[in-house]
Amino acid sequence: MKKTPINQQLVDQNIAKLRIDHIGQASIREIVALVNLVEEAGSEKFIRMEMGVPGLPPAQVGTEAEIEALRSGVASKYPMMDGIKPLKQEASRFIKLFMDVDVSPAGCIPTVGSMQGTYAALLVASNVDAKKDTALFIDPGFPVQKQQMLVMGHQYETFDVFNHRGAKLREKLEGFLAKGNINSIIYSNPNNPSWICFTEEELQIIGELANKYDVIVMEDLAYFGMDFRKDLYTPGKPPYQPTVARYTNNYVLFVSSSKIFSYAGQRCGMMIISDSLFNRDYDNLKIRFKSNTFGNAIVLRALYTLSSGTSHSAQYALAAMFKAASDGQFNFINDVKEYSEKAKIMKSIFLKHGFYIVYEKDGDELVGDGFYFTIAYPNMTGEELLANLLYYGVSAITLKNTGSEKEGLRACVSHVQRSQFDDLDKRLEQFATDFPVN
Numbered sequence: 001m002k003k004t005p006i007n008q009q010l011v012d013q014n015i016a017k018l019r020i021d022h023i024g025q026a027s028i029r030e031i032v033a034l035v036n037l038v039e040e041a042g043s044e045k046f047i048r049m050e051m052g053v054p055g056l057p058p059a060q061v062g063t064e065a066e067i068e069a070l071r072s073g074v075a076s077k078y079p080m081m082d083g084i085k086p087l088k089q090e091a092s093r094f095i096k097l098f099m100d101v102d103v104s105p106a107g108c109i110p111t112v113g114s115m116q117g118t119y120a121a122l123l124v125a126s127n128v129d130a131k132k133d134t135a136l137f138i139d140p141g142f143p144v145q146k147q148q149m150l151v152m153g154h155q156y157e158t159f160d161v162f163n164h165r166g167a168k169l170r171e172k173l174e175g176f177l178a179k180g181n182i183n184s185i186i187y188s189n190p191n192n193p194s195w196i197c198f199t200e201e202e203l204q205i206i207g208e209l210a211n212k213y214d215v216i217v218m219e220d221l222a223y224f225g226m227d228f229r230k231d232l233y234t235p236g237k238p239p240y241q242p243t244v245a246r247y248t249n250n251y252v253l254f255v256s257s258s259k260i261f262s263y264a265g266q267r268c269g270m271m272i273i274s275d276s277l278f279n280r281d282y283d284n285l286k287i288r289f290k291s292n293t294f295g296n297a298i299v300l301r302a303l304y305t306l307s308s309g310t311s312h313s314a315q316y317a318l319a320a321m322f323k324a325a326s327d328g329q330f331n332f333i334n335d336v337k338e339y340s341e342k343a344k345i346m347k348s349i350f351l352k353h354g355f356y357i358v359y360e361k362d363g364d365e366l367v368g369d370g371f372y373f374t375i376a377y378p379n380m381t382g383e384e385l386l387a388n389l390l391y392y393g394v395s396a397i398t399l400k401n402t403g404s405e406k407e408g409l410r411a412c413v414s415h416v417q418r419s420q421f422d423d424l425d426k427r428l429e430q431f432a433t434d435f436p437v438n
Ligand SMILES: Cc1ncc(COP(=O)(O)O)c(C=O)c1O
Pocket: 052, 112, 113, 114, 115, 116, 142, 188, 192, 220, 222, 255, 256, 257, 258, 264, 268, 269
């Protein structure tokens, strides 16, 4: 056995201790627990790329507004179910100025993180039409949303978009939609885990097909504005955050505060429902939820029963962050650019040692540098790569965990410190020496 930076027995013992049968199928939380145990037992720190948590301080404008709201006594009062007025108004304004999309404040609804938003929206969308009992995930994707489907007992289908980019996406999607059982299409853009961003052509295809087959598009914008190839911080001026909302009115957008404002801990995100979908009547919603419109089913049935609203003080924080951004006083995109700069350096270190990027392009353009990137190593499955890299003190999750058909890993840059880049370089150099590519 070759000597590696991390004691191999220590890794193996802890894998056994956590009862992880296949490291390639281990959840993000299992990898986190494993690396914590190994780090506690040994002296070496890992290059931790497994968890997508913000690595920056929270936006100060939010923190200040939240403290002020708490001081003013909001903690004793239940917030309105559909959100406080200033937040609804600022969210609507933010969407107009950074996406050029018009949505009334009524359809801008705070949720306990985007997580709760997708849960509620998937729940209601699964019930709009008795014949449409299946959601369609454009993968790779965020694994927790599939867990939401599992918990609800709802069905979904999925495909890896890797081989179906550009015009090819139409045929692939129609293959599913033509069956008539799909109620919604879900994806994140920029994408977790691959950081691909759909092109305008692809968004147009999704929007047109949503109209043709009457399905709801759920566009998860957890990384809003973070395609750093373009500067998307120009309130009221193009370029805007790309969106399917330009091509269909059947949409729900999810704007999370977790990454763009580094405000994950307060669990407050926004669900943005188009005016026409918000007000649309569905017969089946009357039967299933005793509610008429999509908007009422979301607010007065799903969100009411899940949590009866969203943290009162955090709503003030989010309202203040949206307002400062829209007023041109808070360039939130600049604040998170550090992720892109780190990604550029980390990718170059991986490439130097024989790794390659799995999801590499959007159309003719290379994917941007951002919160995540994907890597693989010749002649190794994703599972083998992860198992081996753990001995070298590098942790990540396998792409298989995200609905990808490709072999490889998702690397998240947020918790890797710049001071660790030298270590990363040395460890990967040793890895490449120990696993030479013929
Ligand atoms: C694609 C995607 N959607 C949603 C979320 C969760 O967002 P929130 O913290 O607002 O619940 C994440 C977090 O990692 C994500 O990557």
